[in-house]
Amino acid sequence: MSQTVTQTWQIATVTSVHDESSRVKLFTLELAHITPFRAGQHFDLRLTAPDGYQAQRSYSVTSSPDEPNSIELAIELISEGEVSSYFHEAVEPGDKIEIRGPIGGHFTWSPVAAKPVVMICGGSGIAPIMSMLRHRNSTGSDVPALLLFSTRTVADILFRDELETMAHHDPKFHLVNALTRIPTIGSVFAKKFEQGQIGRREMRRIDRSMIDAAFAELGVKPARAYICGGSDFVESMANHLLNAGMANNSIRTERFGP
Amino acid sequence: MINNKFFGRRRPEPSRPIPPGQYLEDGFPVLSAGPTQRIDIAAWDFTIEINDKTVGSWSWDSLNALTQSDIHTDLHCVTKWSKQDTDWRGVTIDTLLADAGVETPTGFVMASCDGGYTTNVPAADVIDGKGLLVHTYDGEPLAAEHGGPVRLLIPHLYLWKSAKWIKSLKFTDQDSPGFWERYGYHMYGDPWREQRYTND
Numbered sequence: 001m002s003q004t005v006t007q008t009w010q011i012a013t014v015t016s017v018h019d020e021s022s023r024v025k026l027f028t029l030e031l032a033h034i035t036p037f038r039a040g041q042h043f044d045l046r047l048t049a050p051d052g053y054q055a056q057r058s059y060s061v062t063s064s065p066d067e068p069n070s071i072e073l074a075i076e077l078i079s080e081g082e083v084s085s086y087f088h089e090a091v092e093p094g095d096k097i098e099i100r101g102p103i104g105g106h107f108t109w110s111p112v113a114a115k116p117v118v119m120i121c122g123g124s125g126i127a128p129i130m131s132m133l134r135h136r137n138s139t140g141s142d143v144p145a146l147l148l149f150s151t152r153t154v155a156d157i158l159f160r161d162e163l164e165t166m167a168h169h170d171p172k173f174h175l176v177n178a179l180t181r182i183p184t185i186g187s188v189f190a191k192k193f194e195q196g197q198i199g200r201r202e203m204r205r206i207d208r209s210m211i212d213a214a215f216a217e218l219g220v221k222p223a224r225a226y227i228c229g230g231s232d233f234v235e236s237m238a239n240h241l242l243n244a245g246m247a248n249n250s251i252r253t254e255r256f257g258p
Numbered sequence: 259m260i261n262n263k264f265f266g267r268r269r270p271e272p273s274r275p276i277p278p279g280q281y282l283e284d285g286f287p288v289l290s291a292g293p294t295q296r297i298d299i300a301a302w303d304f305t306i307e308i309n310d311k312t313v314g315s316w317s318w319d320s321l322n323a324l325t326q327s328d329i330h331t332d333l334h335c336v337t338k339w340s341k342q343d344t345d346w347r348g349v350t351i352d353t354l355l356a357d358a359g360v361e362t363p364t365g366f367v368m369a370s371c372d373g374g375y376t377t378n379v380p381a382a383d384v385i386d387g388k389g390l391l392v393h394t395y396d397g398e399p400l401a402a403e404h405g406g407p408v409r410l411l412i413p414h415l416y417l418w419k420s421a422k423w424i425k426s427l428k429f430t431d432q433d434s435p436g437f438w439e440r441y442g443y444h445m446y447g448d449p450w451r452e453q454r455y456t457n458d
């Protein structure tokens with residue numbers, strides 16, 4: 001099961017920048033060398049200031065491994081964040097960025113692992129999972145998959161159209177959006193919620209009962225789990241899955257930050 | 259390659275050098291490949307094997323009955339953060355080997371953990387006070403998410419070598435890759451030489 005890592009730094013060119021939400025931008029990077037990767041892996045990015053000072057950070061690939069010529073990254077703006085604020089404030093199409101990868105091999109998914117899978121993510125934690133879901137979609141995999149995606153509001157649901165389209169066309173893919181910020185009373189959104197038009201959305205944090213209900217809907221108990229997001233989120237979701245009876249070694253985690 | 263618009267400086271700035279490519283972290287981030295292991299102290303045990311032969315085995319009480327060592331050190335995680343001035347208490351691997359009445363092994367050692375995690379290091383890197391089993395962090399019992407009740411600590415290597423929820427150390431003549439090493443992370447992992455991935 002040995003995996004090679006692309007050892008050397010290469011220069012990638014930013015080909016597009018897109019506001020995916022108020023706090024997350026998508027960046028497409030064209031790589032100098034075609035670099036095959038697996039869904040769920042990340043790359044290291046390195047910035048160098050004119051005085052030689054350097055900063056490195058890791059970012060997960062959101063695009064499908066079926067298209068390895070370029071990679072898409074979803075970078076959330078962290079307040080006072082050294083690297084994420086540079087990406088949000090300064091990076092434009094045509095800019096060059098040093099990168100190396102792919103890195104990581106445990107938090108990866110391929111349709112060969114023909115086990116029903118549950119994916120749980122918070123905010124930008126969708127990034128590596130989006131690559132998995134896009135890969136599942138493009139390979140026509142019929143592995144049952146459940147995504148529980150926690151965001152503050154509807155506007156924070158990254159890749160919303162694409163996820164809803166997948167859920168609409170694929171009976172084996174179940175999508176649950178958990179919204180943690182209660183909509184303002186009287187807002188259009190709150191009215192829709194009251195009228196029950198929100199469908200697959202839950203107005204609370206992901207909890208054990210939400211997970212149990214989603215498993216029941218999937219109709220089969222997942223045998224593999226991927227959890228990604230902030231550390232506390234990952235910790236509590238892993239505990240929910242253990243309590244729901246999933247085996248310890250079936251749960252894979254990726255933690256983005258404190 | 260210079261990024262002309264990049265002038266960043268992460269706060270806080272380190273007061274003394276940290277390894278290349280690292281930044282200083284005030285908190286104590288958690289990194290694990292899977293769920294936090296929940297281990298009952300009453301059921302905890304730890305063994306040392308040398309060439310497939312068990313030479314020593316300790317319970318929580320017998321570990322605590324050994325000479326305790328305090329260590330003040332910096333930590334360096336391969337995910338780029340470093341944390342300075344951490345305080346740990348535990349038992350050196352030297353003390354465990356002496357308690358087992360065996361000579362200091364040479365070669366390599368594989369650390370194995372509850373949950374199935376493994377990592378490999380040269381034997382020389384856990385002896386002479388360089389490796390400890392720690393159970394106390396900053397004067398408090400080590401929290402489960404940081405590897406409690408007992409983790410390995412080898413602070414001069416990247417933190418993935420300091421295996422959480424440690425169960426055993428197996429000394430052998432041959433080096434073989436552990437969990438992350440099989441996925442392309444460095445066999446040795448010296449942060450000062452920035453040995454993150456296989457050929458670094």
Ligand SMILES: Cc1cc2nc3c(=O)[nH]c(=O)nc-3n(C[C@H](O)[C@H](O)[C@H](O)COP(=O)(O)OP(=O)(O)OC[C@H]3O[C@@H](n4cnc5c(N)ncnc54)[C@H](O)[C@@H]3O)c2cc1C
Nearest residue numbers: 057058059060074075076078081082083084124127256257
């Ligand atoms: C394997 C891996 C994959 C990752 N993938 C992604 C990804 O796909 N998209 C993405 O946006 N990020 C991802 N991250 C996080 C990313 O590497 C950076 O840590 C993040 O962008 C913050 O860097 P910064 O330089 O902007 O902030 P820093 O200057 O490093 O930090 C500024 C402050 O924000 C805090 N902070 C750092 N990160 C976070 C966070 N995530 N949430 C809240 N507070 C934080 C710090 O503790 C500090 O106080 C990933 C991390 C890892 C380890």
